[in-house]
Each structure stands twice: as structure tokens, then as C-alpha cells.
Amino acid sequence: MTYRLYNRTGSGGFVVEAALVLADVEFELIEHESKPGTPLPQEFRETNPWGQFPTLILPDGTTMTESTAILIHLAACYPEKQLAPAPGTTAHAIFLRWLIFASVNAYEGILRTGYPTRFTSDPNAVEATQSAAIARTGEALEVLESAIGEGPFLLGNTLCVADPFIAMLFIWFRGEIDTPRLTALTQSVRNHPVVGPVWRRHFGDR
Ligand SMILES: N[C@@H](CCC(=O)N[C@@H](CS)C(=O)NCC(=O)O)C(=O)O
Numbered sequence: 001m002t003y004r005l006y007n008r009t010g011s012g013g014f015v016v017e018a019a020l021v022l023a024d025v026e027f028e029l030i031e032h033e034s035k036p037g038t039p040l041p042q043e044f045r046e047t048n049p050w051g052q053f054p055t056l057i058l059p060d061g062t063t064m065t066e067s068t069a070i071l072i073h074l075a076a077c078y079p080e081k082q083l084a085p086a087p088g089t090t091a092h093a094i095f096l097r098w099l100i101f102a103s104v105n106a107y108e109g110i111l112r113t114g115y116p117t118r119f120t121s122d123p124n125a126v127e128a129t130q131s132a133a134i135a136r137t138g139e140a141l142e143v144l145e146s147a148i149g150e151g152p153f154l155l156g157n158t159l160c161v162a163d164p165f166i167a168m169l170f171i172w173f174r175g176e177i178d179t180p181r182l183t184a185l186t187q188s189v190r191n192h193p194v195v196g197p198v199w200r201r202h203f204g205d206r
Helices: 013-023 042-047 067-077 090-114 123-147 162-172 180-191 195-203
Strands: 003-008 027-032 055-057 063-065
Touching: 003 013, 013 027, 013 067, 013 162, 013 195, 042 055, 063 067, 067 090, 067 162, 090 123, 090 162, 123 162, 123 180, 162 180, 162 195, 180 195
Parallel strands: 003 027
Antiparallel strands: 003 055, 055 063
16 A cells, blocks of 8 residues: 545645655545635545644555654655654754744644634634734744755755745745745745645645
């Protein structure tokens, strides 16, 4: 059995698809309707009760959710593909720190922006919830900007799977911030010979 990836074009599943392509492993892609908010089939809810993409079925049948957990797992499975620095190294510690930071702060902020009614029970507070989420996401992205050293990638010249993840969050951000390093990182992800085509399949020219 190969990997089976439940995904939606333009969703956070992009980054798992990119990691599978970087790992050069076979996978079956099950694409759902691309419009956010489209009800998910019951079969999918049974697989992931939280109802989000990406959801990855491993070759042994185990279900994995949470894009960052999946990225860390795939990097551990295929060390020769160098999806991330070697575990136990300082570079790996830095990788983990910023990958998880991006997930729990920037991705969460993006979700609050996109689904504000989940985060307030006050119909009059929806817009305020959304604008606070945009501001907080901007702060998280500014912290990520300061984590990028010489660039263009998080860890220098070599792409790791945190880079497409950060680039994806950056293009989803609806506010305005001055972040030249994030801009350069995103451009380098777009230009990457392996990740670039996956990016274009999900995000076109964005
Ligand atoms: N923490 C999750 C977030 C995944 C997520 O929010 N996916 C979005 C698409 S980008 C989704 O499926 N949203 C549908 C929903 O939340 O109902 C992860 O990192 O995988």
C-alpha cells in the first residue's frame, strides 16, 4: 500500500504533497471540492473527526493529521532526502522551533481570520475577531521574518519542509507587513525545481 493523501487544492495539504514529492514516494491523491466551507463527505469525517485537510494515511494504514506532525514524520522516514536537518542537531532544534511556531501562531491566526464565527459567539464581534486575528498573524509573521538569517530559506541556502509551510502562510495573510525576507523565502519556494510545480498546482501565480 502507498500513502493516501486527502487534500483540497489551495489548502494546507499543499505542504504535505510537496513533502511527499520531495521524498520521491508514491502516493494516491484524493481531492475534495476546492471551495472552503464545502461540506465534507461522511467517509472523510470518519477518517478525520476534526474534518480538516491534510489527512494522510500511511502505508501501514495509520491515519495522520496535523501538517507539521506529518512533515516531521516524513522527514524522519526519508533522512536521505533531507527534508529537514538531522534530529538532535542544532539546525533541527531551530527547524522544530519555527515550524511549530508557524503552526500554532501564524496558521492558527489565519484560521481565525478565515473562520471568525468559530471564535466568537457574538454576531456583532465577528469583524473585530477577524481584524484582531489579522493583526496577531502579522505579529507572528514578523517574528518569523526575524528568524530568517541570511536566507533565502529559513536555514540558509537549502530548503527544508518548514519553508513551503511558512511561504504558504505568508501568501494567505490578508494584512500588510514589511517583510522582505519572507518575500524572498516565498519567491525561492516558488522557484524551487521540485516544490515549485506543486506550489503552482495549488496557488497558481500567487
Ligand atoms: N492544524 C491543522 C490545520 C489544518 C487546516 O486548518 N486545514 C484547513 C484547510 S487549509 C481545513 O481543512 N479547513 C476546514 C475546516 O477547518 O473546517 C494542520 O496543520 O494540519
